[in-house]
Every structure is written in C-alpha cells, then in structure tokens.
Amino acid sequence: MNQTxxxxxxxxxxxxxxxxxxxxAELVKIYEEHTHKSITLPAVVMVLKRLEKKKMLKSYTGDxxxxxxxxxxxxxxxxxxxxxSAEEAVKVKxxxxxxxxxxx
Amino acid sequence: MxxxxxxxxxxxxxxxxxxxxxxxxxxxxxxxxxxxxCWRVEEGHKAIANLRYLLDAFxxxxxxxxxxxxxxxxxxxxxxxxxxxxxxxxxxKFSTAVNLFGLACGFMVFLAIFQYVSFEKNYDAxxxxxxxxxxxxxxLLRDTTVSFESAESFAALGKGIKDQVANVQEYAKxxxxxxxxxxxxxxxxxxxxxxxxxxxxxxxxxxxxxxxSMLEGQSASVLDDPYEVIISKSIEKKYFNGASGxxxxxxxxDDDLNxxxxxxxxxxxDFPGNSHLSFDILIxxxxxxxxxxxxxxxxxxxxxxxxxxxxxxxxxxQLSPEANVESVxxxxxxxATGHITYPEYSYQFDLIPIKNVHTSAGLRGEVxxxxxxxxLNTLLLVGVxxxxxxxxxxxxxxxxxxxxxxxxxxxxKILGGTRYQLLWQFLFESVFTGVLAxxxxxxxxxxxxxxxxxxxPVSDKWYLFRDYTFICWILxxxxxxxxxxxxxxxLILSGFKPIAVLKGVFKTSxxxxxxRKSLVVLQAGISIFLITGVLAVVSQVKYMIxxxxxxxxxQVLVIPIPGNLHSKGTTVDLEDQLKTALSNKSFVSHxxxxxxxxxxxxxxGMNINLTNDEENEIQVQRVNVEFDYLDVLGxxxxxxxxxxxxxxxxxxxxxxxxxxxxxxxxxxxxxIGKRLYDGNDWxxxxxxxxxxxxxxxxxxxxxxxxxxxSRSFDHYFLxxxxxxxxxxxxxxxxxxxxxxxxxxxxxxxxxDHVLKNYEQEERFGKSFxxxxxxxxxxxxxxxxxxxxxxxxxxSKEIGIRKVLGAxxxxxxxxxxxxxxxxVFLATLxxxxxxxxxxxxxxxxxxxxxxxxxxxxxxxxxxxxxISLASVSIKTISASRANPxxxxxxx
Numbered sequence: 001m002n003q004t005x006x007x008x009x010x011x012x013x014x015x016x017x018x019x020x021x022x023x024x025a026e027l028v029k030i031y032e033e034h035t036h037k038s039i040t041l042p043a044v045v046m047v048l049k050r051l052e053k054k055k056m057l058k059s060y061t062g063d064x065x066x067x068x069x070x071x072x073x074x075x076x077x078x079x080x081x082x083x084x085s086a087e088e089a090v091k092v093k094x095x096x097x098x099x100x101x102x103x104x
Numbered sequence: 105m106x107x108x109x110x111x112x113x114x115x116x117x118x119x120x121x122x123x124x125x126x127x128x129x130x131x132x133x134x135x136x137x138x139x140x141x142c143w144r145v146e147e148g149h150k151a152i153a154n155l156r157y158l159l160d161a162f163x164x165x166x167x168x169x170x171x172x173x174x175x176x177x178x179x180x181x182x183x184x185x186x187x188x189x190x191x192x193x194x195x196x197k198f199s200t201a202v203n204l205f206g207l208a209c210g211f212m213v214f215l216a217i218f219q220y221v222s223f224e225k226n227y228d229a230x231x232x233x234x235x236x237x238x239x240x241x242x243x244l245l246r247d248t249t250v251s252f253e254s255a256e257s258f259a260a261l262g263k264g265i266k267d268q269v270a271n272v273q274e275y276a277k278x279x280x281x282x283x284x285x286x287x288x289x290x291x292x293x294x295x296x297x298x299x300x301x302x303x304x305x306x307x308x309x310x311x312x313x314x315x316x317s318m319l320e321g322q323s324a325s326v327l328d329d330p331y332e333v334i335i336s337k338s339i340e341k342k343y344f345n346g347a348s349g350x351x352x353x354x355x356x357x358d359d360d361l362n363x364x365x366x367x368x369x370x371x372x373x374d375f376p377g378n379s380h381l382s383f384d385i386l387i388x389x390x391x392x393x394x395x396x397x398x399x400x401x402x403x404x405x406x407x408x409x410x411x412x413x414x415x416x417x418x419x420x421x422q423l424s425p426e427a428n429v430e431s432v433x434x435x436x437x438x439x440a441t442g443h444i445t446y447p448e449y450s451y452q453f454d455l456i457p458i459k460n461v462h463t464s465a466g467l468r469g470e471v472x473x474x475x476x477x478x479x480l481n482t483l484l485l486v487g488v489x490x491x492x493x494x495x496x497x498x499x500x501x502x503x504x505x506x507x508x509x510x511x512x513x514x515x516x517k518i519l520g521g522t523r524y525q526l527l528w529q530f531l532f533e534s535v536f537t538g539v540l541a542x543x544x545x546x547x548x549x550x551x552x553x554x555x556x557x558x559x560x561p562v563s564d565k566w567y568l569f570r571d572y573t574f575i576c577w578i579l580x581x582x583x584x585x586x587x588x589x590x591x592x593x594x595l596i597l598s599g600f601k602p603i604a605v606l607k608g609v610f611k612t613s614x615x616x617x618x619x620r621k622s623l624v625v626l627q628a629g630i631s632i633f634l635i636t637g638v639l640a641v642v643s644q645v646k647y648m649i650x651x652x653x654x655x656x657x658x659q660v661l662v663i664p665i666p667g668n669l670h671s672k673g674t675t676v677d678l679e680d681q682l683k684t685a686l687s688n689k690s691f692v693s694h695x696x697x698x699x700x701x702x703x704x705x706x707x708x709g710m711n712i713n714l715t716n717d718e719e720n721e722i723q724v725q726r727v728n729v730e731f732d733y734l735d736v737l738g739x740x741x742x743x744x745x746x747x748x749x750x751x752x753x754x755x756x757x758x759x760x761x762x763x764x765x766x767x768x769x770x771x772x773x774x775x776i777g778k779r780l781y782d783g784n785d786w787x788x789x790x791x792x793x794x795x796x797x798x799x800x801x802x803x804x805x806x807x808x809x810x811x812x813x814s815r816s817f818d819h820y821f822l823x824x825x826x827x828x829x830x831x832x833x834x835x836x837x838x839x840x841x842x843x844x845x846x847x848x849x850x851x852x853x854x855x856d857h858v859l860k861n862y863e864q865e866e867r868f869g870k871s872f873x874x875x876x877x878x879x880x881x882x883x884x885x886x887x888x889x890x891x892x893x894x895x896x897x898x899s900k901e902i903g904i905r906k907v908l909g910a911x912x913x914x915x916x917x918x919x920x921x922x923x924x925x926x927v928f929l930a931t932l933x934x935x936x937x938x939x940x941x942x943x944x945x946x947x948x949x950x951x952x953x954x955x956x957x958x959x960x961x962x963x964x965x966x967x968x969x970i971s972l973a974s975v976s977i978k979t980i981s982a983s984r985a986n987p988x989x990x991x992x993x994x
Contacts, residue, residue: 024136029143040163041136045129067142069112071135 005056005089011035012047013056013078013086021077023062024048048076056082113141114154117161124165133164181525185532188512192533196508199501202889204541206882210494211545211582212552213878217487218578219568220560224475227462228379231315233422236273238429238455239380240419240436241467245450251723256280256415256469257453259407261440262307269435271427276313277389278381278418279305279407280471285358286818288667289385290846291343292353292365297668297846298342302384303356305392311372313422314381320350321370327388334370336384356387357668359818364391377563380461381418381471411443412451415469421455429455468705479868482945486637486872489630490879491581495589496623497886498537502530502593503620504893509597514605526598534590535583542582559871592619621926624890627883628930628967629937634876635963636938637945640955641869644946647801647953648862654796656738657702660854661822661833663840665697666847678843679815685839686820691827696732697817702798703858712757712809713781714767722766724759724807725798731812734758734793736821743772744791747812754813757782758791763807787811800861804950821854880970887923888974895919895982902982903990915983916976923975924968931964938963 005013015030016022022030024045031039051057062073078086118134125133137160144153193200228234242257243250262275281287282303290297308327310316311334316323319337326334333354340349349368356364366387375383392407406414423432433453440451456464466474513526549556553565568574665679679697687695700706708726731747733739742761747753757780759767764775772792780787795805824832837849895902902915939955946952 024132025139028136028140040160041140042125042133042160042164045133045136049129067139068135069138071131071138073135074132 005085006047008043009047009051010086010089012044013051013082014090016057016076017078017083017086021075023073023075025068025073051082052076054081055079056085113138113157117154117158120158120161121164137161137164181528182532185529186536188529189533189536192509196505199505199889199893202885203498203501203537204544206497206885207494207537207541208544208548209878209882210491211542212548213875214487214491214581215545215549215568215578216552216556216560217483217875219562221480221484221487222574223378223562223567224480225463226378226459228458230376230378231458233313233315234459235457236423236425236427237313237458238421238423239458239461240421241454241456242415242440243452243454245452247448251449252415253467254415254469255467256417257419258412258415259405259410259417261411261417261436262419262421263408264411264439265421265432265436268439269432271424271432272421273424274309274313274422275307276310276420276422277307278310278383278420279389279392279416280418280469281305281358281387282383282385283471284416285360285362286664286667288357288847289343290355290357290668292355295846297848299664299667299848299850300385302382304383304386305389306386307389310386310420311370313420314375314379316375317373319371319373320348323370326370327386328390329369330388330390330394331364331366332369332388332391333366334372334386335368336372336374338374339384340368340371359665359667362395364395366391380458380474383471411440418469418471420458423455468707473864483871486634486875489634490875490882491585493627493630493879493882493886494541495585496627497882497889498534498589499592500620500623500886500890501893502534503596504890506593506597510600510605513597513600514602517600517602518606523598527594530594530597531587531590534593535586538582538586538589556874559867559874620890624887624923624926625930625933627886628927628971629934631876631880631883631967632931632934632963633938633941634872634879635966636935636942636959638869638873638876639959639962640942640946640953641865641872643953644949645862645865645869648865648949648951649859651801651951653702653801653858654739654794655702657854657858659824660736661824661836661851662701662854662857663820663822663836663849663851665818665820666840666844668844668846679817682820682839682843685843686822686836689832689835691824691832691835692822693825694732694736694821694823696736696821697730697819698733698821699728699816699818700798701819701857702737702854703800703861705799706806706808710782710809712763712767713783714778716781722763722807724763724766724809727808727810728813728817729810730814730817733810733821736823737796739796740794742792742794744776744789746791751814753790755785755787756790756812757787758793758810759789760793760805760808760810761795762805763809764792766807782809800858801951802861802949880967883967884970884974887971888977891919891923891975892978894922895978899982899985899990902985903987906983906987907991912980912983916979919979919982920972920975923971927964927968927971931967935960935964 011031012027015027015034019026019030024041027044027048028039028041031037031044048057048059052059056079057076058079059074059076062075064070064072121134121137122130137157140160141153141157144156147153231237239255240257240261242254242261244252259277262277266272266275282301287300287303288297289300289303306327308325311318311323311326316334318326318334321334326332333356335343335349335354343349343354344352349371352368354366354368356362356366364387369388375381389407395407406416421432423429433455436453437451440453441449444451462472462474463477463480464474516526517523550565557565564570568578683695683697686692699708706725706727708728709723710726711721711723713721727733729747731749731753734741734746744758747756747758759775761772764772767775769775769778775789775792778789780789793810797805798808822836833851836851840847840849898919902919905915905918939959942955942959946955
C-alpha cells in the first residue's frame, strides 16, 4: 500500500536515512545546515511522530545526557518501508526532472 | 557564552512546554530543546537563544491537537461552565445587568485611581540610570535647630564633592532662572518675543545624566561652550515654524538686565511630563561664567566657587552602584561645614533618589509641586473600597439567588457531579463576571477619561497599559478579586444536600443571612466614610477660599516687570514713566511695585534684632515694596504710618503683628519708633500692620518685615476701580507697549492667582466627590436588587398577611425595618472612624474648619434616605400586589 509523503516528511526521512539514526535536536541542526532555513523543533518532532505512525520510522529511547538536562533522547531509525518510500519518491522526482527541458 | 554552568534555559518557556505540551512527548521535546538551546548560546547571543526557545515553546503547544486527555477534559469543563453561566445570565437578566454595571463602575474608578497613583509614584522611572542619580537637598543648622532647608544648594557643591568624595561619578547643576526672573526670548531682526518660564542654565553633564534624547546635536557636547542653548522640540516649532533650529540664534533677556545672544546647538525631544523637573530651554552654564567674568569677581564666585551664601542651584549627583549613600551625604556635610566660618553653624545634606523626589516632602526651590504620598495612598484606598463595594454586591446577589440555583445543584449532584465540579462552576462564574465587567469598565474608563483627567491628571490615557508589569497587576487584580468573591458563594451553593433540596425542604441558613447582613453594613459604612470625606474636603476648601485673608486681592491687576529692557533708555526712567502714565489713568486708584506676589512663597528672609546681640535674633520674611503697596492690597495698618517716599524712608521698616510679638513687644504701639538691627544697618520701626495671609491659608502667618526702595522689583500692582475691564486692559497695554517694545504684555488678576493655591485641594475634593457618588450608586443598586430578591422570597408571606387584613403601609414597614436597622448599625460604626480620619487630614492645615454636628448627622442620614429609597421601590410594589397573584404562584 502506498502512503503519501509530504515534502517536509520526505526531507526529514532522507535526513534520517543519511544519518542512519538520529533524533530531534540533531535533525534541526542538519536541516538548518542543508537548507539554510530555520525550523522549530516541535515541527520536526511532529513530522517524526507522523512518519512513525506510517511505520516508516521506528524509535527507541536512548541514554540520558547532561547536555539535555538529564533527559533521555528518542532515537529514530528508518524501516524497510521508509527506505522504499523514500527511494520511490526520489525516483519519481528524478524521472520528471530528467524530462524537464534544460534552460541554458 | 553563559556565565552559569550548566546552561539553563529560560524558566518561563520551559514551564510553557511542561504545562501545554502533550505529556508523553514532553521529555523528548524538552531534552531536544535544551540541546538546541545550548548550541545557540554557544554560537553567541544568549538573548536570541532565549527568544528562539520561547518561539519553540509556543510552537510546542500544537501537540494539544493530537489527543491530549487532560486538556480536552479541561476544555470540556470550561465549555459546560460557560454554557451554564450564560444560561444563568439569561435567566436573571436584571440581576446580571445590575451586577455587571456595578462591577464595571467599580473597575472604572479603580483603573482611574490606580493609573493616577502609579503615574505619580513612578516619576522619573523612564531614566535608565534613575537608581544611581540623586538630588541634593541641603539644610543649614544652627547647633541643632534647622535654620534653613532647601531643594537647592550653593554653587561650589557639585564640583567640590565630585573631586573629594569617592564613588561620586558625575555631578550636574541647574540654575532655574525661569522662575526667579522674568525671562524674555526674542530674535534679531524680528518683533516677536516670548516670556518663557521653563528656562534653566545647565552644566554640560546634565543632558546625559537625565537621558535627554537629542533629536539634533550631540548629547555629549551640546552644552560645553558659552552661549550655547538647547531647546525642546515644541519650542523649536514655536520659534522657527517647523524649520530646523540648529545653528540659529536667539536672544535672552531678563529683568536683572542680563542680555545674551545664544546659538542653538541642539534640539531635544520634549522632556517627559512624569519627571520632577520640567524645562524647555537649557542654556550652557559656561554662559554664566562668561557673564561672571564680565561683571568681575562677584559673578565668578556666585556661579562657581561659593561654599554657602545663595542657595540657587539644583545639584544632581550620579553615584556608582556600590556607593553608600549615607556615607557620601555625611562626607558632603563635613566638607561643606569645613568652609563655614561661623562656629555654631553646620550643613547637612540629603541625597534623594530622583525617582522619589516627586513623592518626598516639598522644599523651597522645587521645580514642580510635590505630591503628598499619604494623599495618594488615601486615593488608592478609596479605589479599593469602591471595587470592594462592587464585589460585595456580587456576593450578596449570588448568595441571595441561591434559592434558584439550589435545584440545579441538586440535579447535578444526583447525576454524578462532584462537589469539585460544582465549585469550579461557581468560581468560573464569578471570574467570568469579573472579566466581563472589567472589559465594560475599560470601555467606560476610555469614554470618561477626558472627565476623569480633570481631577486625576495623567498625561497618557493608556499609561498603565504600556508597561507589562502594570498589565500583570491589573489582570491579577481582576482574577484574584473575581476568585475571592466567588469563594463564598461557591462554597454555599455547592454545599447543598441534594435530597433535601429536591424534596423542596430548603431554607436559607441563618449563617448566610448574617454574612449578607454584615456585607450590607460594610457597604453602608464605606459609603458613610466617603460622604464624610467629601463633606470635609469641600467645606475646608470653601472655608479657605472665603476666609478673610487680611488683604483684598480683588480688582488688583499684576504685571510682571518686563524682562527685555535693552531696547530703550535705563530701567529707573522707564519704571518712573510707567508709574506716572498709569497713575494718571482715572481707573487706577493705586499703583505699587514689589519683589513678591501674594499667593507665592516669599523666598527672601532676614534676621532682625532689637539689640546688637545675636542671641535675640529672629528670622522674618523680607518684602521690598514701593510705598503704595499697603493701599493696593488694602492691608490694615494697626499703628504708626505707611512709607512716605522711598528716599526718605530707606532706613525705615514696617513689621507685621507676628513679628512684634516675636520681638517681645506687649502691644503694637510699643514697637513704633524702636530701633532694629538687621545685620548691617539700624532701622527704625515706623508702622505695624495686621497679620495678613501672604501665601495661602495652608500655611501659618510668619513674621514679616517690609522695607521700601525704588528699584529691583518683580511685579507691578494696579488697583483698578471703575471702567470696563476690556477698555482698562487695552489702555494699560498701550502704555506698556509704548514703553517696553520687544516684550509680550502679560498680566493676571491677583484674586485668581491667590485661588490657584487651592487647586490641588479642589481637585482632591472633586475626585473624592465623584468616587463617593459612584460608591453610593453601587451600594444603592446593590440594596435595590437585594430587596427585590427578599420580597420575592417572602411573597407568600406578604400574600397571607394581606389576606389576613394587613395594610400596605405595615407591610412596607415590616420589610424596610431590617434594612433600616443595618444602616443604623453601619452609621454607629462608621461615623467615629470617619470623623477620626477626617480630623487627622484637617490637622495638617493651620487654619481649618471645626467638625460640627453636620458631620455626625448628614452622612448617616443621607445613606439612610438613599437606602430607604432604593429598598422601598420594591417593597412598596410588592405590598400593593394583589394577594391572589402572590399566592397563586406556588
């Protein structure tokens, strides 16, 4: 069954795939590095939760650290389905892109 | 980088997340946010990190949308409560309207008072350095008795202290020339001229110290050089018609024959009204020194080097934050005392933080009239009282209405409603009413602002709402008062036993009745207190205005001596010409000149003595006049004679009765012909006048000595008899313009001027009166609606009584009796308290009314009549109703 993937969802999913496993704060940082746009953390967490619901990500609880005020971080990792969906989405886009007439 | 380790995010934002974020995401989000926050702090700006954290925190609230059980439950409860509240409002339209209106009035009054009081108490708070800047008050002591106290001090103080005392970072000095001399500003090649009051000489450190915001010119250097002047924006507009004033020249003249051409080196934003200082034109202090150099050593000493002597300068010190204020003040005292040659004299100084100057006791030399802190607190108390009255209405009506709500409570309880839910319902109702009333009150306040501003002047209508601490205060007051008022009704209403209520066995408890009764007593008591206050203030003001001052200020025209005398001839000639020209007019019956104006404080003093011995010296106020002064003012001569002529009587003096008493004469005749030593010369006493109130009835009569001379006066006085006012003024103006070109013609009538002294009291009286009316209105509608509930609940009883043959009159009496007893009780309690309060207010006046029987009877009687009237409207209509209708209903 094909599930739709929003633009931000796709981007976050790709970032998680790139990092192999990641968590909210780190994603905010690399998102901002890549896109040069700022994003609020809750927006990222929201997307992560949605992707998890769609079974494209799975999460586990990590170790607490002093840097986080002694709180545990929640790590996210892409599932098989996540990998496929991302691949599909990117493939569709590249295909279309290849068909776009080039501007000099 | 943060100075604290470990870095901790802002508390408020964290709380926001903890409170509103979905529970199971909370830890994750908080942890991530913490980490991000740490990066951002390390990247540089902590403020930006804080802000971003706050944005993130708000953004986290979105998780509410994803099912969050507790929040949804809260919303549900709120919705139900809102629905029930609105339903109750609809059911009792009348009592709701009354409640809201009373509360809204209460909030309006409270807002007006709170705004005024906060405005007055926060003078000078706009200055970012306000905490470290102090105004120097000086005091000259002879042994331990204060011989002189002033807001101003002598010339050398600021600089000397900065050089010699540690922790004094900067000093600034102001010379308030605008009130001391008549200053005229004119322009080269132009006939236009202005009399200016807000003119001061200022040292170069002043603009920075007072954080005057410069629109043009560099604030660090605008007053460095001689003949530089900075002007306010509105003065620039007045002088140059919208063109830039920078670099233009203006000409300054005053009645001491000073004449200076000044260059505008800067323009500043009008100095805020909520400062103890006020000025429009600041001239560089260097100008004075130049003036001094031209006139020789005397001037240099006067404006720069003197320790002691003339108190002419407002001095400001900026201390470093760690400075000990008391030790600085005592060091200052030691240094200044070291410069005095007389052994038994010493100086003391007080450093008043500039924020507190406006609320401190006013001394001579103060730029604005200071405000009495006790009066502010009294006003605030009145505001709280009025708000309290309004909430009392609410409590009374809600508990009286309990009968109607009892069934609702019963049903809700049976359906499983917990007491907590019911409590919440009733609390919500009262807070909701409060918020609603507050909004209406805000609208009322906004509409009535122009009216309120007459007696509670605040320069900015929404002053309170510009500062978020005040907004927090107001919101806290709205919610807390709403909550508190809701507690009692909520406890009562939620406590009903469902079975008893639904069975119909329901009685208002004895206890509830007592509470309601005592609240009525409280209301009536507060009203009585306010009425007594109004009566006292109004009659005291009337007394002061009507009381014989010992002089007759009516029909006395006062003309300030023109400041610009450079245009024509010498001073004395012109003054003589003016005098001759005006005295010849048929409508001028007397003409005089003096260095004081009745209604103003006398700044001059001298020490007089019957012998050469300093021990018997007394201090008197000194008045210099031209010899017709006594006739112009109609002051009674008790013994001896008036001055004949300034040249003949140069060595003569006229005393007032108090002065002869202080000198130890048994009666006034005894003093005539005696010799007096004034420290320099021997004078002979030629006359004694009756004591007259020179300043106002707010201060006692001080010993006074009048001397005569022919020049150096401040004002001309003309007693006018006959003729039309307009024609007379036109004739006088013609003479004036002819003799003093380049001067605006300014004048005032002395009787108006004298009355200005009571403006503050009049305003106080007006505001008190207005608030009392509102308070009485609120208690009136409270009693009215309470009585309507009571007649309703006793309608069956009334019906039965009528059927059994009772007459309407007896029924009305029966119903009113309860209220009358309560009001009577209130009178008994409140009258002594209010008399005591009024007495202590009146004691501040040396001439005051005595409290007659009127004060004991009128307030109580007034409240009795008002409550009788408001109660009777309902009871009479109830007693007239057809008993069939009353009994049919059940």
